[in-house]
Amino acid sequence: MFLIDSHIHLYLKDFKSEVNTLIEEAQDHNIKQFLLPNIDLSSIDDVISLCKQYPKTCYPMIGLHPCSVKKNYLSNLEKLEKKMKLTKFIAIGEIGIDLYWDRSLIEEQKNAFRIQIKWAKKHNLPIVVHCRNSFDEIYKILEEEVDENLHGVLHCFGGTLEQANKLLNLNFYLGIGGVLTFKNSNLDSIIKKIPLEKIIIETDAPYLAPDPYRGKRNEPKYLYLIAKKLCEIKNISMTQLTMQLYKNTNFLFFNEKYLISDNL
Numbered sequence: 001m002f003l004i005d006s007h008i009h010l011y012l013k014d015f016k017s018e019v020n021t022l023i024e025e026a027q028d029h030n031i032k033q034f035l036l037p038n039i040d041l042s043s044i045d046d047v048i049s050l051c052k053q054y055p056k057t058c059y060p061m062i063g064l065h066p067c068s069v070k071k072n073y074l075s076n077l078e079k080l081e082k083k084m085k086l087t088k089f090i091a092i093g094e095i096g097i098d099l100y101w102d103r104s105l106i107e108e109q110k111n112a113f114r115i116q117i118k119w120a121k122k123h124n125l126p127i128v129v130h131c132r133n134s135f136d137e138i139y140k141i142l143e144e145e146v147d148e149n150l151h152g153v154l155h156c157f158g159g160t161l162e163q164a165n166k167l168l169n170l171n172f173y174l175g176i177g178g179v180l181t182f183k184n185s186n187l188d189s190i191i192k193k194i195p196l197e198k199i200i201i202e203t204d205a206p207y208l209a210p211d212p213y214r215g216k217r218n219e220p221k222y223l224y225l226i227a228k229k230l231c232e233i234k235n236i237s238m239t240q241l242t243m244q245l246y247k248n249t250n251f252l253f254f255n256e257k258y259l260i261s262d263n264l
């Protein structure tokens, strides 16, 4: 069993020439697979080519990040959707609503989110949701769209216990990242009350490095620090944690048939 980084932007230019070394360093910490969320039309080919370069190690997602939803979003979505004909993606992501920087395109963001949820349902793929200053808006759409096909994760969860429980009731997972290690984040007291069966972990590298690297470039191997903190909170061994997270991540992103044929 090994750890899987469920959300990492390993294809960005922040890493370029170092990717090989960074993957090897992560492997030394028993981190062996990386799930790559897309950002926009300009990044998707880099996502795909890195996954081709590292088969069974890197896996691609497709989606339009809410901060990349501009006035021309419909034509960008159309172009992205065409990519789904040629490549097998493991999820639609990252998608969602971000009202931190700018509220002026809120209707466009909501519509783009809804359209991409429809893709996920059509292809029976999980969604990877980005939520920043927008929990109520996102929850409302998820509630409207929920059915037996809709499943996914709210990545980089940093909300309240009430919000966490609302997501669990929709059968969503919580993606837990570096924020868990931040002093005063209060996330540890919330995660203590959440069943481990509903948690997956991520770095979101190059962003959101965990302590003691907070503010620096995040790296794949730092997933280990998030896992370690989670062991402390749940009072379990790294082996127990790794087994449960492995199960959760495979259950969400790969069906069990895949799990058996590919990893045993």
Ligand SMILES: [Zn+2]
Pocket (backbone or CB within 6 Å): 007, 009, 037, 094, 204
């Ligand atoms: Zn991200």
